[in-house]
Amino acid sequence: MRLYDYVLSGSSYKARLMMALMGLEYDSVAIDFYPGGEHKKPDFLAINPAGTLPVLVDGDLTLCDTQAILAYLARKYDTSNQWFPDDDPAMLGRILQWLAFAGRLTDTAGAARLHDMLGRPLDVEAARIGAHKALRELEAHLTEQSMRGAAFLVGPEPTIADIACFPYTALSPDGGIAHDDYPAIRNWLIAIRRLPGFVEMPGIHRLHDMRDEEQA
Numbered sequence: 227m228r229l230y231d232y233v234l235s236g237s238s239y240k241a242r243l244m245m246a247l248m249g250l251e252y253d254s255v256a257i258d259f260y261p262g263g264e265h266k267k268p269d270f271l272a273i274n275p276a277g278t279l280p281v282l283v284d285g286d287l288t289l290c291d292t293q294a295i296l297a298y299l300a301r302k303y304d305t306s307n308q309w310f311p312d313d314d315p316a317m318l319g320r321i322l323q324w325l326a327f328a329g330r331l332t333d334t335a336g337a338a339r340l341h342d343m344l345g346r347p348l349d350v351e352a353a354r355i356g357a358h359k360a361l362r363e364l365e366a367h368l369t370e371q372s373m374r375g376a377a378f379l380v381g382p383e384p385t386i387a388d389i390a391c392f393p394y395t396a397l398s399p400d401g402g403i404a405h406d407d408y409p410a411i412r413n414w415l416i417a418i419r420r421l422p423g424f425v426e427m428p429g430i431h432r433l434h435d436m437r438d439e440e441q442a
């Protein structure tokens with residue numbers, strides 16, 4: 227498999243994280259998103275006319291939407307049927323709902339981050355208001371989940387819904403959107419960072435549980 231990738235892209239990181247958690251090998255093709263703007267140049271537009279990252283190529287298949295990439299990887303390569311279960315219509319519906327919600331996070335928190343980090347023109351206050359509205363919804367849902375004893379978005383195990391929503395939630399302080407008012411979100415971010423196989427990106431570090439080492 228080949229992933230067209232940019233190290234600071236939260237969307238590309240969703241695909242990298244999913245493949246790491248599933249133990250999948252792939253080749254990364256680094257695209258000079260900034261400052262080169264390579265994703266808007268003809269060679270890349272021939273691969274993805276939308277000019278967005280990431281793009282996954284697996285044999286004859288080219289996928290250009292991040293959430294579609296997560297769904298494909300899980301259905302094709304997840305032998306445990308954990309990441310995108312295929313036997314429960316209600317769970318399918320809930321997961322798809324969170325994949326759509328992930329798009330809202332990209333368009334609000336992700337956009338504010340591009341504004342603050344790369345100087346993208348944007349009504350950044352409107353983006354931050356939209357991001358906080360989304361995070362309040364996420365906080366309320368995760369609070370209910372934790373009362374049910376579920377650490378993740380749709381149940382006790384993580385699914386592609388968590389992977390889709392994780393990066394732009396975790397990175398939102400880069401766009402001026404703090405996590406202070408969202409304790410359930412902070413716990414969820416920790417639960418994901420604790421998953422076996424978790425990989426970092428700049429701005430999202432692995433959770434190093436020092437207590438065991440300190441006691442040793």
Ligand SMILES: N[C@@H](CCC(=O)N[C@@H](CS)C(=O)NCC(=O)O)C(=O)O
Nearest residue numbers: 235236237277278279290291292293
């Ligand atoms: N709906 C797309 C959006 C992905 C997206 O926004 N990717 C960003 C990088 S994180 C991008 O390529 N944006 C193009 C740009 O801002 O020029 C998806 O989920 O795949």
